[in-house]
Amino acid sequence: LGGAYALRAKMDFCRPTKTNMLLLGVLFIGLVQVLFSLRGTLQAAQGFASPNHDVGGSVDVSPVSPGRWCAETWYHSSQMEKVFRQDADRLTENETILCDTLRQFQYMDMWEAPIRERTFRRPETLVFSTMCRQGFQPQVLEPLAGILRDPRFPCDTAKVGNKDAYAGSKEWLLLADSADFPPYEDTRRIFFDAGGTTFRSALLWFLRQYETRGLPLDEIFVWEAKTISDEDYWAGVPNSTRDLYRSKLTRFNGIPIVTDLGGYHNPVTHIRKRCRRQDFCVFKLDVDTPSVEMPIVYQLIEDPGHLSEFYFEHHVRSPIMSRFWGLTRINGTVQYSYDLLSQMRQKGIRAHSWI
Numbered sequence: 001l002g003g004a005y006a007l008r009a010k011m012d013f014c015r016p017t018k019t020n021m022l023l024l025g026v027l028f029i030g031l032v033q034v035l036f037s038l039r040g041t042l043q044a045a046q047g048f049a050s051p052n053h054d055v056g057g058s059v060d061v062s063p064v065s066p067g068r069w070c071a072e073t074w075y076h077s078s079q080m081e082k083v084f085r086q087d088a089d090r091l092t093e094n095e096t097i098l099c100d101t102l103r104q105f106q107y108m109d110m111w112e113a114p115i116r117e118r119t120f121r122r123p124e125t126l127v128f129s130t131m132c133r134q135g136f137q138p139q140v141l142e143p144l145a146g147i148l149r150d151p152r153f154p155c156d157t158a159k160v161g162n163k164d165a166y167a168g169s170k171e172w173l174l175l176a177d178s179a180d181f182p183p184y185e186d187t188r189r190i191f192f193d194a195g196g197t198t199f200r201s202a203l204l205w206f207l208r209q210y211e212t213r214g215l216p217l218d219e220i221f222v223w224e225a226k227t228i229s230d231e232d233y234w235a236g237v238p239n240s241t242r243d244l245y246r247s248k249l250t251r252f253n254g255i256p257i258v259t260d261l262g263g264y265h266n267p268v269t270h271i272r273k274r275c276r277r278q279d280f281c282v283f284k285l286d287v288d289t290p291s292v293e294m295p296i297v298y299q300l301i302e303d304p305g306h307l308s309e310f311y312f313e314h315h316v317r318s319p320i321m322s323r324f325w326g327l328t329r330i331n332g333t334v335q336y337s338y339d340l341l342s343q344m345r346q347k348g349i350r351a352h353s354w355i
Contacts, residue, residue: 070132073348078129080105081143085342088335092147093319099155107151111142115174128174133348135277136181141350142174144338147320148353154320167324168355170205176280176309176350178214184278189217192267194257194296195286196222199237199245202284207245215280220249221270225287227254257287259295268296272305284311286354290331301343310344313354 077085083101084091091101105111110127114120120128120140128140145151153166181187189210196203203222210217233251234242258265267283275281283300285293293312300307314337315325337353344351 073134074132075345076130078143080127084145088338092334102151139180181280189280190219191217192283193222223252223257225256268299275306280308282309286313309350311352311354
Protein backbone atom coordinates (compact mmCIF):
# COMPACT_ATOMS: atom_id res chain seq x y z
CA LEU A 1 0.00 0.00 0.00
CA GLY A 2 2.88 2.36 0.86
CA GLY A 3 4.41 1.66 -2.54
CA ALA A 4 1.14 2.55 -4.23
CA TYR A 5 0.97 5.90 -2.43
CA ALA A 6 4.58 6.63 -3.40
CA LEU A 7 3.87 5.81 -7.03
CA ARG A 8 0.79 8.03 -7.00
CA ALA A 9 2.82 10.90 -5.51
CA LYS A 10 5.38 10.60 -8.30
CA MET A 11 2.63 10.58 -10.91
CA ASP A 12 1.01 13.65 -9.34
CA PHE A 13 4.32 15.54 -9.50
CA CYS A 14 4.76 14.70 -13.18
CA ARG A 15 1.31 16.02 -14.08
CA PRO A 16 1.45 19.50 -15.71
CA THR A 17 -0.31 21.28 -12.86
CA LYS A 18 0.10 25.02 -12.34
CA THR A 19 2.17 24.47 -9.20
CA ASN A 20 4.46 21.94 -10.85
CA MET A 21 4.98 24.12 -13.92
CA LEU A 22 5.86 27.09 -11.70
CA LEU A 23 8.35 24.99 -9.76
CA LEU A 24 9.96 23.72 -12.96
CA GLY A 25 10.20 27.28 -14.27
CA VAL A 26 12.00 28.44 -11.13
CA LEU A 27 14.41 25.51 -11.38
CA PHE A 28 15.10 26.26 -15.06
CA ILE A 29 15.81 29.96 -14.42
CA GLY A 30 18.14 29.02 -11.60
CA LEU A 31 20.00 26.59 -13.85
CA VAL A 32 20.40 29.23 -16.59
CA GLN A 33 21.77 31.75 -14.09
CA VAL A 34 24.30 29.22 -12.84
CA LEU A 35 25.43 28.42 -16.40
CA PHE A 36 25.86 32.09 -17.31
CA SER A 37 27.78 32.69 -14.11
CA LEU A 38 30.10 29.81 -14.93
CA ARG A 39 30.50 31.11 -18.51
CA GLY A 40 31.47 34.56 -17.29
CA THR A 41 33.90 33.13 -14.76
CA LEU A 42 35.51 30.93 -17.40
CA GLN A 43 35.83 33.80 -19.89
CA ALA A 44 37.33 36.07 -17.28
CA ALA A 45 39.84 33.39 -16.35
CA GLN A 46 40.77 32.87 -19.99
CA GLY A 47 41.01 36.59 -20.73
CA PHE A 48 37.98 36.98 -23.01
CA ALA A 49 36.31 40.34 -23.61
CA SER A 50 32.55 40.68 -24.01
CA PRO A 51 30.30 43.73 -24.38
CA ASN A 52 27.74 44.80 -21.81
CA HIS A 53 24.28 45.34 -23.29
CA ASP A 54 21.98 47.89 -21.71
CA VAL A 55 18.18 47.78 -21.80
CA GLY A 56 18.05 49.62 -25.11
CA GLY A 57 20.17 47.01 -26.82
CA SER A 58 23.15 49.25 -27.49
CA VAL A 59 26.63 48.15 -26.57
CA ASP A 60 28.36 49.74 -23.62
CA VAL A 61 32.00 48.75 -23.77
CA SER A 62 34.71 49.82 -21.41
CA PRO A 63 38.19 50.01 -22.93
CA VAL A 64 39.59 46.50 -23.02
CA SER A 65 43.03 45.92 -21.60
CA PRO A 66 45.67 44.48 -23.97
CA GLY A 67 46.12 40.73 -23.94
CA ARG A 68 42.44 39.85 -23.69
CA TRP A 69 40.63 38.01 -26.46
CA CYS A 70 37.18 38.58 -27.94
CA ALA A 71 34.50 36.04 -27.07
CA GLU A 72 32.22 37.47 -29.75
CA THR A 73 32.17 40.06 -32.53
CA TRP A 74 30.98 43.57 -31.68
CA TYR A 75 31.64 47.21 -32.46
CA HIS A 76 31.51 50.22 -30.14
CA SER A 77 31.35 53.75 -31.54
CA SER A 78 33.33 56.43 -29.75
CA GLN A 79 31.60 59.49 -28.32
CA MET A 80 32.76 61.55 -31.28
CA GLU A 81 31.38 59.03 -33.75
CA LYS A 82 28.04 58.84 -31.94
CA VAL A 83 27.58 62.61 -32.26
CA PHE A 84 28.12 62.54 -36.02
CA ARG A 85 26.17 59.35 -36.64
CA GLN A 86 23.05 60.82 -35.06
CA ASP A 87 22.88 63.66 -37.59
CA ALA A 88 25.64 63.22 -40.16
CA ASP A 89 24.04 65.08 -43.05
CA ARG A 90 23.24 68.21 -41.04
CA LEU A 91 26.62 68.28 -39.30
CA THR A 92 28.41 68.12 -42.66
CA GLU A 93 26.22 70.45 -44.70
CA ASN A 94 28.73 73.32 -44.54
CA GLU A 95 32.24 73.99 -43.30
CA THR A 96 31.17 76.12 -40.34
CA ILE A 97 28.95 73.48 -38.74
CA LEU A 98 31.40 70.69 -39.58
CA CYS A 99 34.47 72.38 -38.15
CA ASP A 100 32.72 73.71 -35.05
CA THR A 101 31.62 70.16 -34.24
CA LEU A 102 35.03 68.64 -34.92
CA ARG A 103 36.82 71.21 -32.77
CA GLN A 104 34.72 70.23 -29.78
CA PHE A 105 36.74 67.01 -29.75
CA GLN A 106 40.17 68.67 -30.10
CA TYR A 107 40.91 66.50 -33.10
CA MET A 108 44.56 67.50 -33.44
CA ASP A 109 45.42 66.39 -29.90
CA MET A 110 42.91 63.55 -29.55
CA TRP A 111 42.95 62.08 -33.07
CA GLU A 112 45.97 63.03 -35.16
CA ALA A 113 48.59 63.04 -32.39
CA PRO A 114 47.81 59.57 -30.94
CA ILE A 115 48.11 58.01 -34.41
CA ARG A 116 51.36 59.81 -35.10
CA GLU A 117 52.79 58.96 -31.67
CA ARG A 118 51.38 55.40 -31.63
CA THR A 119 49.49 56.01 -28.37
CA PHE A 120 46.01 55.30 -29.74
CA ARG A 121 45.57 52.16 -27.63
CA ARG A 122 45.33 54.12 -24.42
CA PRO A 123 42.05 53.47 -22.59
CA GLU A 124 39.74 56.23 -23.84
CA THR A 125 36.61 56.19 -25.97
CA LEU A 126 36.10 59.89 -26.68
CA VAL A 127 37.56 59.76 -30.21
CA PHE A 128 38.70 56.24 -31.12
CA SER A 129 36.19 53.45 -31.64
CA THR A 130 36.65 49.84 -30.53
CA MET A 131 35.96 46.60 -32.37
CA CYS A 132 36.09 43.00 -31.26
CA ARG A 133 36.44 40.21 -33.79
CA GLN A 134 35.71 36.79 -32.31
CA GLY A 135 38.93 34.96 -31.58
CA PHE A 136 41.11 38.07 -31.93
CA GLN A 137 42.23 40.77 -29.54
CA PRO A 138 40.20 44.00 -29.30
CA GLN A 139 41.12 46.56 -31.95
CA VAL A 140 41.04 50.35 -32.15
CA LEU A 141 39.85 52.27 -35.23
CA GLU A 142 39.64 55.91 -36.24
CA PRO A 143 36.13 57.29 -35.74
CA LEU A 144 33.57 57.61 -38.49
CA ALA A 145 33.34 61.38 -38.20
CA GLY A 146 33.02 64.52 -40.29
CA ILE A 147 33.06 63.98 -44.05
CA LEU A 148 35.11 60.82 -43.51
CA ARG A 149 38.38 62.52 -44.40
CA ASP A 150 41.27 64.04 -42.54
CA PRO A 151 39.58 66.46 -40.08
CA ARG A 152 42.09 69.13 -41.09
CA PHE A 153 40.26 69.21 -44.43
CA PRO A 154 38.66 71.65 -44.70
CA CYS A 155 39.00 72.95 -41.14
CA ASP A 156 42.70 73.86 -41.16
CA THR A 157 43.24 74.68 -44.83
CA ALA A 158 43.26 78.45 -44.22
CA LYS A 159 46.34 78.06 -42.03
CA VAL A 160 48.40 76.81 -44.97
CA GLY A 161 46.77 78.99 -47.62
CA ASN A 162 45.62 76.07 -49.76
CA LYS A 163 41.94 75.18 -49.95
CA ASP A 164 42.71 71.60 -50.97
CA ALA A 165 45.39 71.01 -48.37
CA TYR A 166 44.87 67.72 -46.54
CA ALA A 167 42.21 66.61 -49.04
CA GLY A 168 44.43 63.69 -49.99
CA SER A 169 45.89 63.10 -46.54
CA LYS A 170 45.97 59.57 -45.15
CA GLU A 171 47.42 60.45 -41.76
CA TRP A 172 44.02 60.22 -40.06
CA LEU A 173 43.58 56.54 -40.95
CA LEU A 174 44.35 53.90 -38.35
CA LEU A 175 45.57 50.80 -40.17
CA ALA A 176 45.85 47.34 -38.66
CA ASP A 177 49.18 46.08 -37.36
CA SER A 178 50.68 42.80 -36.19
CA ALA A 179 49.21 43.32 -32.71
CA ASP A 180 45.74 43.20 -34.27
CA PHE A 181 46.55 40.25 -36.53
CA PRO A 182 49.43 38.25 -35.03
CA PRO A 183 51.00 35.82 -37.51
CA TYR A 184 50.38 32.09 -37.44
CA GLU A 185 52.68 29.48 -38.92
CA ASP A 186 50.94 29.46 -42.31
CA THR A 187 49.47 32.98 -42.35
CA ARG A 188 49.16 34.66 -45.73
CA ARG A 189 48.70 38.39 -46.22
CA ILE A 190 46.72 39.22 -49.34
CA PHE A 191 45.79 42.58 -50.85
CA PHE A 192 42.94 43.01 -53.35
CA ASP A 193 42.96 46.30 -55.26
CA ALA A 194 39.93 47.18 -57.40
CA GLY A 195 40.93 50.32 -59.25
CA GLY A 196 44.71 50.18 -59.42
CA THR A 197 45.84 52.47 -62.23
CA THR A 198 49.54 52.47 -61.37
CA PHE A 199 51.70 50.86 -58.72
CA ARG A 200 52.55 54.26 -57.24
CA SER A 201 49.00 55.64 -57.16
CA ALA A 202 48.01 53.95 -53.89
CA LEU A 203 49.36 50.43 -53.76
CA LEU A 204 52.92 51.45 -52.92
CA TRP A 205 51.66 53.44 -49.94
CA PHE A 206 49.69 50.46 -48.63
CA LEU A 207 52.64 48.11 -49.05
CA ARG A 208 54.96 50.40 -47.10
CA GLN A 209 52.41 51.08 -44.38
CA TYR A 210 51.67 47.43 -43.73
CA GLU A 211 55.34 46.51 -43.84
CA THR A 212 56.15 49.06 -41.14
CA ARG A 213 53.28 47.61 -39.09
CA GLY A 214 54.64 44.09 -39.22
CA LEU A 215 52.23 42.90 -41.93
CA PRO A 216 54.27 42.55 -45.16
CA LEU A 217 52.04 41.45 -48.02
CA ASP A 218 52.54 38.09 -49.75
CA GLU A 219 50.03 38.24 -52.62
CA ILE A 220 48.49 41.15 -54.52
CA PHE A 221 45.60 41.12 -57.00
CA VAL A 222 44.91 44.28 -59.01
CA TRP A 223 42.01 45.08 -61.35
CA GLU A 224 42.03 48.10 -63.66
CA ALA A 225 39.45 48.73 -66.38
CA LYS A 226 41.86 50.86 -68.44
CA THR A 227 44.66 49.14 -70.30
CA ILE A 228 47.91 50.40 -68.80
CA SER A 229 51.26 49.44 -70.30
CA ASP A 230 53.73 47.67 -68.06
CA GLU A 231 56.11 50.61 -68.38
CA ASP A 232 53.47 53.11 -67.30
CA TYR A 233 52.24 50.91 -64.47
CA TRP A 234 55.70 50.68 -62.88
CA ALA A 235 56.78 54.24 -63.73
CA GLY A 236 58.71 55.94 -60.95
CA VAL A 237 59.07 52.77 -58.88
CA PRO A 238 62.63 51.88 -57.80
CA ASN A 239 63.99 48.72 -59.41
CA SER A 240 64.49 47.10 -56.01
CA THR A 241 60.82 47.61 -55.15
CA ARG A 242 59.73 46.39 -58.56
CA ASP A 243 61.83 43.24 -58.22
CA LEU A 244 60.45 42.59 -54.75
CA TYR A 245 56.77 42.79 -55.67
CA ARG A 246 56.53 41.79 -59.33
CA SER A 247 56.35 38.07 -58.53
CA LYS A 248 53.72 38.68 -55.85
CA LEU A 249 51.44 40.73 -58.07
CA THR A 250 48.69 39.50 -60.39
CA ARG A 251 47.43 42.25 -62.71
CA PHE A 252 44.06 42.05 -64.42
CA ASN A 253 45.04 44.75 -66.89
CA GLY A 254 42.21 46.28 -68.90
CA ILE A 255 39.70 44.08 -67.07
CA PRO A 256 36.96 45.75 -65.02
CA ILE A 257 35.57 44.08 -61.94
CA VAL A 258 32.14 42.45 -62.20
CA THR A 259 29.31 42.16 -59.70
CA ASP A 260 28.10 38.66 -60.57
CA LEU A 261 28.12 36.42 -57.51
CA GLY A 262 30.82 33.85 -58.10
CA GLY A 263 32.16 35.71 -61.14
CA TYR A 264 35.90 35.29 -61.57
CA HIS A 265 36.52 39.03 -61.78
CA ASN A 266 34.38 39.80 -58.77
CA PRO A 267 36.91 40.48 -55.98
CA VAL A 268 34.45 39.06 -53.44
CA THR A 269 34.84 35.68 -55.16
CA HIS A 270 38.58 35.75 -54.55
CA ILE A 271 38.19 36.97 -50.97
CA ARG A 272 35.83 34.14 -50.08
CA LYS A 273 37.94 31.56 -51.91
CA ARG A 274 41.45 32.56 -50.87
CA CYS A 275 41.13 34.08 -47.39
CA ARG A 276 41.18 31.81 -44.37
CA ARG A 277 40.64 32.63 -40.72
CA GLN A 278 44.38 32.78 -40.03
CA ASP A 279 45.07 35.08 -43.01
CA PHE A 280 45.18 38.85 -43.18
CA CYS A 281 43.19 40.09 -46.18
CA VAL A 282 42.73 43.69 -47.32
CA PHE A 283 40.43 45.05 -50.03
CA LYS A 284 40.47 48.55 -51.54
CA LEU A 285 37.43 49.39 -53.65
CA ASP A 286 37.72 52.58 -55.70
CA VAL A 287 36.44 52.33 -59.28
CA ASP A 288 34.35 55.54 -59.18
CA THR A 289 31.25 53.74 -60.48
CA PRO A 290 28.46 53.37 -57.89
CA SER A 291 26.50 50.90 -60.03
CA VAL A 292 29.46 48.53 -59.73
CA GLU A 293 30.73 49.42 -56.27
CA MET A 294 27.46 49.20 -54.35
CA PRO A 295 26.60 45.57 -55.24
CA ILE A 296 30.12 44.60 -54.13
CA VAL A 297 29.63 46.40 -50.81
CA TYR A 298 26.26 44.73 -50.26
CA GLN A 299 27.79 41.32 -50.95
CA LEU A 300 30.49 41.94 -48.35
CA ILE A 301 27.96 43.07 -45.76
CA GLU A 302 25.96 39.90 -46.43
CA ASP A 303 29.00 37.62 -46.19
CA PRO A 304 32.46 39.16 -45.71
CA GLY A 305 34.16 35.79 -45.51
CA HIS A 306 37.47 36.30 -43.71
CA LEU A 307 38.11 39.83 -44.95
CA SER A 308 40.17 41.75 -42.40
CA GLU A 309 40.33 45.34 -43.62
CA PHE A 310 38.37 47.33 -46.20
CA TYR A 311 38.81 50.75 -47.85
CA PHE A 312 36.07 52.41 -49.87
CA GLU A 313 35.68 55.87 -51.35
CA HIS A 314 31.92 56.28 -51.39
CA HIS A 315 30.90 59.16 -53.66
CA VAL A 316 27.78 60.76 -52.18
CA ARG A 317 25.79 63.99 -52.18
CA SER A 318 27.92 66.33 -50.12
CA PRO A 319 28.01 70.13 -50.37
CA ILE A 320 31.65 70.09 -49.32
CA MET A 321 32.80 67.27 -51.61
CA SER A 322 30.64 68.06 -54.65
CA ARG A 323 33.47 69.94 -56.38
CA PHE A 324 35.46 66.68 -56.34
CA TRP A 325 32.69 64.15 -56.97
CA GLY A 326 30.18 66.13 -59.00
CA LEU A 327 26.43 65.61 -58.79
CA THR A 328 25.78 62.66 -61.11
CA ARG A 329 27.93 59.61 -60.32
CA ILE A 330 27.04 59.55 -56.65
CA ASN A 331 25.06 57.29 -54.33
CA GLY A 332 23.23 58.43 -51.21
CA THR A 333 24.42 60.93 -48.63
CA VAL A 334 27.13 61.13 -45.99
CA GLN A 335 24.75 59.45 -43.56
CA TYR A 336 24.56 56.46 -45.89
CA SER A 337 28.35 56.17 -45.87
CA TYR A 338 28.27 56.05 -42.08
CA ASP A 339 25.63 53.31 -42.17
CA LEU A 340 27.53 51.13 -44.66
CA LEU A 341 30.88 51.36 -42.89
CA SER A 342 29.24 50.81 -39.50
CA GLN A 343 27.53 47.65 -40.72
CA MET A 344 30.86 46.30 -41.91
CA ARG A 345 32.57 47.13 -38.63
CA GLN A 346 29.78 45.36 -36.78
CA LYS A 347 30.71 42.28 -38.84
CA GLY A 348 34.28 42.49 -37.55
CA ILE A 349 35.79 44.18 -40.62
CA ARG A 350 38.09 47.16 -40.18
CA ALA A 351 36.15 49.32 -42.65
CA HIS A 352 37.54 52.74 -43.56
CA SER A 353 36.58 55.58 -45.85
CA TRP A 354 39.15 56.03 -48.63
CA ILE A 355 40.26 59.20 -50.39
